[in-house]
Amino acid sequence: MLELDKVNTYYGEYHAVRDVSLKIDAGGFFMIVGPNGHGKSTLLKTICGLLPTASGRVLFQGEDITRWSTDRIVDAGLVYVAEARHLFNDMTVLQNLQLGAFNAGARKKMHGNLAYVYQLFPRLKDMSNRVVATLSGGEARMLTIGRGIMSRAKLLAIDEPSFGLAPNVRNEVFQKIESIRQDGTTILLVEQNVNQVLDFADRICLIEDGKIVFQGDKQAALLDEHVNQVFLGE
Amino acid sequence: MNIWVQQIIQVLISGIVTASVYAIMGIGLSIIYGISRVFNFAYGSFFTWGAYLAWVLFNTFSWMTYPIVFLIVLPVMFALGMLTERVVVRSLRWRANWQVTTMMVTLGLAFLLDNLALIVFGGFAKPLPPMFRGGLNPFGFTLSIQDLLMVLIAAAVMIVFGLFLSRSFVGMSMQAISQDMTGAEIVGIPIKKVFSYTFGLSTALVGMGGILLAPRYYISPHGGWEPFFRVFVIVAFGGLGSIKGTLYAALILAIFEAFISWSLGATWVLPFWFMVFLGVLAFRPSGLMGTWG
Numbered sequence: 001m002l003e004l005d006k007v008n009t010y011y012g013e014y015h016a017v018r019d020v021s022l023k024i025d026a027g028g029f030f031m032i033v034g035p036n037g038h039g040k041s042t043l044l045k046t047i048c049g050l051l052p053t054a055s056g057r058v059l060f061q062g063e064d065i066t067r068w069s070t071d072r073i074v075d076a077g078l079v080y081v082a083e084a085r086h087l088f089n090d091m092t093v094l095q096n097l098q099l100g101a102f103n104a105g106a107r108k109k110m111h112g113n114l115a116y117v118y119q120l121f122p123r124l125k126d127m128s129n130r131v132v133a134t135l136s137g138g139e140a141r142m143l144t145i146g147r148g149i150m151s152r153a154k155l156l157a158i159d160e161p162s163f164g165l166a167p168n169v170r171n172e173v174f175q176k177i178e179s180i181r182q183d184g185t186t187i188l189l190v191e192q193n194v195n196q197v198l199d200f201a202d203r204i205c206l207i208e209d210g211k212i213v214f215q216g217d218k219q220a221a222l223l224d225e226h227v228n229q230v231f232l233g234e
Numbered sequence: 235m236n237i238w239v240q241q242i243i244q245v246l247i248s249g250i251v252t253a254s255v256y257a258i259m260g261i262g263l264s265i266i267y268g269i270s271r272v273f274n275f276a277y278g279s280f281f282t283w284g285a286y287l288a289w290v291l292f293n294t295f296s297w298m299t300y301p302i303v304f305l306i307v308l309p310v311m312f313a314l315g316m317l318t319e320r321v322v323v324r325s326l327r328w329r330a331n332w333q334v335t336t337m338m339v340t341l342g343l344a345f346l347l348d349n350l351a352l353i354v355f356g357g358f359a360k361p362l363p364p365m366f367r368g369g370l371n372p373f374g375f376t377l378s379i380q381d382l383l384m385v386l387i388a389a390a391v392m393i394v395f396g397l398f399l400s401r402s403f404v405g406m407s408m409q410a411i412s413q414d415m416t417g418a419e420i421v422g423i424p425i426k427k428v429f430s431y432t433f434g435l436s437t438a439l440v441g442m443g444g445i446l447l448a449p450r451y452y453i454s455p456h457g458g459w460e461p462f463f464r465v466f467v468i469v470a471f472g473g474l475g476s477i478k479g480t481l482y483a484a485l486i487l488a489i490f491e492a493f494i495s496w497s498l499g500a501t502w503v504l505p506f507w508f509m510v511f512l513g514v515l516a517f518r519p520s521g522l523m524g525t526w527g
Contacts, residue, residue: 048420050416050419050420069424069426070419070420070422071419071422071423071424071425073422074420074421074422075422079420079422080420081420082416082417082420085417086414086416086417086420087414087417088409088410088413088414088417088418089413089414090409090413091406091409091410091413095406098406099406099407099410099418099421099423100421102403102407102421102422102423103422106422107403147421150421151421151422
């Protein structure tokens, strides 16, 4: 579904993503892990067109989207869910969700997708007329994910969904993400916190210094010495 | 009626009339900064050019009327604004210090447009015909129908614009960009396109202001700077990006202006605006209702 071929990205002068190649299958739960500040978020932003690709190619559903603008990428179904809120704070929950359906394809499906988001996050339905600035961290995270679904996402690229959340809320968020995957949306997730997500992910890739140092399925990750060293403290 | 009361009401009316035009121009200046993050120094020149275009139409076609002038000039101004964004702003955006650079470049554009007007139309001030002759005399004071029309048109523009911002998808996307530009990009709003529309809309609004004020004042090549300065103070006073703030600020300051001009004389008007500007910068830089910053 998504394929990266030797992608490089610079953040200003800094070479943040180095020769990253990977392949994500449709319907999968792909997790990118790695220490803070090692290029994981930069990689996601590059894929979604928020940062320019210096070299290499990004293919989405067989099409070369490397030079596409973000709105075109979103329209194609590849949607970024940011780690920082990046919500529209002075608007209501409902308006934020509606703006998620900005692209023409999503606008036609707005009612169906809204019903789906409300079913997935009943709390958002109760708060649909609340101004976003008043939401808690967990509620805001649900809203960012809901807004991503509203864009008629085929692949949700989620940046550190657990960031800044209490452990029990984190768990809830991951459960929701897993149920979104079960309903047919491919998940690409970036996390620092591995333990909680390991159960869901079916492929894992470890990034250090902008380079992929390990890639494989869950079993392989559990067996890999380096992965264990970095994350499981062994 | 007491002569003083009558005069005060007259001054009040004159303040409200100018306030309504300042308000729509203020909204135009405010959206261009709040949404596309550009301070447009050529704003006053577009004010002048809107009026000049109307003058050309009136002097080319003897049957010309104001509704047709608006129908022709406003789309032209809209296109001119979009063109400015494409040619002048887009290539500079996101480069190092681009906000200062665009300020300088739009300042250059202002000189270019002003002097072009000087070459094409000459230095003599040009009049526009009155929008409507005649007046009403309720309770002994005079109210010209032209003034009434100006207020009504400006109020209609503000209402339509408010609905556009809160109800339409494009309007909502403009609000979204002003609140979180990255968020707007994430949801797939084509921000470059919206920047162009914003420039177009802003230029059409100031062009409209130029046409509305021209029958009261004359049109001259550098005549856009003074209204531009006033509108800038209004927007700073009301809080950049706040439409309500702009409206209140326009009312307060234009009525003050009318009273100063009546009581102290017209020479005190500009110093008054400067003092307000300094006061805002010193005591409340975010403005009356400042939100967007």
